[in-house]
Every structure is written in C-alpha cells, then in structure tokens.
Amino acid sequence: MGSRDRAGRFYADPALAAFGGRYYLYPTTDGAEDWSSTTFRVLSSADLREWVDEGQILDLVSDVAWADRFAWAPAVAEKNGLYYFYFTAADNIGVAVSMSPVGPFIDSGGPIIASGAFPGRAIDPSVFTDDDGASYLVWGNSVANVARLSHDMLSIEEPSVVSWSHPTFREAAHLHRRGDTYYLSWSENDTRDPSYRVRWARGASPFGPWEDHGVLVEQRPDEGILATGHHSILRLPGTDDWVIAYHRFAVPDGDGFHREIVIDPLRHLPSGDLEPVTPGRSAILLTSDALPETLD
Ligand code: FUB
Numbered sequence: 001m002g003s004r005d006r007a008g009r010f011y012a013d014p015a016l017a018a019f020g021g022r023y024y025l026y027p028t029t030d031g032a033e034d035w036s037s038t039t040f041r042v043l044s045s046a047d048l049r050e051w052v053d054e055g056q057i058l059d060l061v062s063d064v065a066w067a068d069r070f071a072w073a074p075a076v077a078e079k080n081g082l083y084y085f086y087f088t089a090a091d092n093i094g095v096a097v098s099m100s101p102v103g104p105f106i107d108s109g110g111p112i113i114a115s116g117a118f119p120g121r122a123i124d125p126s127v128f129t130d131d132d133g134a135s136y137l138v139w140g141n142s143v144a145n146v147a148r149l150s151h152d153m154l155s156i157e158e159p160s161v162v163s164w165s166h167p168t169f170r171e172a173a174h175l176h177r178r179g180d181t182y183y184l185s186w187s188e189n190d191t192r193d194p195s196y197r198v199r200w201a202r203g204a205s206p207f208g209p210w211e212d213h214g215v216l217v218e219q220r221p222d223e224g225i226l227a228t229g230h231h232s233i234l235r236l237p238g239t240d241d242w243v244i245a246y247h248r249f250a251v252p253d254g255d256g257f258h259r260e261i262v263i264d265p266l267r268h269l270p271s272g273d274l275e276p277v278t279p280g281r282s283a284i285l286l287t288s289d290a291l292p293e294t295l296d
Helices: none
Strands: 011-019 022-029 039-045 050-059 071-079 082-089 092-098 126-129 135-139 144-148 162-164 171-178 181-188 197-203 211-217 229-235 242-249 259-266
Touching (some): 022 050, 126 171, 181 229, 211 242
Parallel strands (some): 011 071, 011 229
Antiparallel strands (some): 039 050, 082 092, 242 259
C-alpha cells in the first residue's frame, strides 16, 4: 500500500451505519486546509470501539465526471441489497452505488442535488428510512431541506421538498425516529469554532413541524473537548440502545481542519426528550496498521 492510500488520523462528519452484523463509518477525510480532500474511505468495526480502515471507496478525480473537489460529509443507506453512498462534491450532492458496504461505489453520473437547485448550500446529505420503508434525503447549509427519495434511491421526488430555517441552523441536518416521535438534529455555529455543537428538535413527521429543544452535544473546555458537531445517530440493531457519532477538534492540537470522531451513548428519556450528551474523552480507536499517515 503506497503512502497516498494510507488512512490518516483525522476524520470528520461521521455517517454511522450497521449492515449485516458489522458497523461502518463513512467520514470526511480530514487533515487538509479548507477540507480539500478529494477521496472517501470507509472504516468498519465489530464493537464501535476498534475500527479497521477498509480503504478508499470513491475518488472524485478518477470516479466522478461532474465534480473533482471538496469531498465532504457523506451518508449511506442500504435498500434491496444495494448500498447507496451520498456525498458532497464541490457544493453538489451525488450518489454512488455498490453491492457491498465497502465498495467499490459507482457514481450515478450526475448530481442528485445540484448546486443552487434548492435553498441553501447543497452539502451535508443524510438519509432517513422510515418504518414504512420510505427513504428521505436531508441536506443543506443555512437552510435544511427534506425530500422523499425515489424507489431506486437515485433521485428525489422534487414536489416533496420541504425547506426549513432556524436561527441556529448551520448544517448537518439528521433525522431519526423512535416510536411516534421524529427527531431533527443539526449543527450550529462554524466547524472551525470551539462553539460548534449539535441541537435537536421534535416533530410528528419527517417534514416537521419542528419544536426546538436546545443543545444536545457541546464543548467541554475544561476537558480540552472543543467543537463537537456534525453527527449521526444510530439505533443498535435489535435493541433500544442508541449512539451518536460526531467530530471534535482532535485532541491534542486539533482545529477545524484536523478533527477526530467520537461515539457516545444517546439516551431517550421516558418523556421522549433526548438527554444532553456528556462528550466522551476518547476518540474512536483506529487499529489499521497503516496508521499514522506520513507525508513521504
Ligand atoms: O467537513 C467539511 C465541512 O465541515 C462539512 O460539510 C460541514 O458539515 C463541516 O463539518
């Protein structure tokens, strides 16, 4: 394995999923000024603690014809045995398909959400699949958009788009459901600012209306934990146990371009409210022998 294909220590924007008895993390590859990575990797784990680098799954330069910069903030979904990888590329959102969660993923040929087509920036996709099997794409920066995905997962049903603004909404909108309650969570402030953090709201449908319930995860400067945001939420299969994956400035010496991923428990209270998360001290453990990356 050449140095250009090695995993690095810095990852952000974690999309956490469970497929076939294993956990998968689809992050932004971090560690470069202005988030200038052009490739995506996937990590896998049996226990959410120790993670193995499964390698590169998409390279904008060689695998995508319509954008070659700013590989950010992916999401993933499985439907009918196929895996759909949604990704940001130069302020557009694309989708690529694979028969395996670790790829290779084949780009669908054009953006599913083109830059400027809907309010806000076309970045930060996430996917929610409801109990009835209908899937939704959520995305945006400054405005959050929710749309139903088509049955083939490769386009949205445009008339279904609902746009949502809130004074605190910056980016990284994420939907989940427990019982009859839908939860929208998102990041506020700037990922380069220690105050970057996750908020949440309750609603009665994937489209809201949303009732803001305040902060879910935020910095703990006393512990050196800063800029806790851009998360995803996962119910562990077969349980009512939930976890939240998010990034923070790497400890020590991180910043908005050198971020690392943490996974913490997420508790739903008897009222249905979310209990504020106490940020864990440890980032995920990468056991790949390719670590750490060296610039040689
Ligand atoms: O990682 C690049 C960008 O930083 C993401 O798109 C934002 O959500 C922020 O985390």
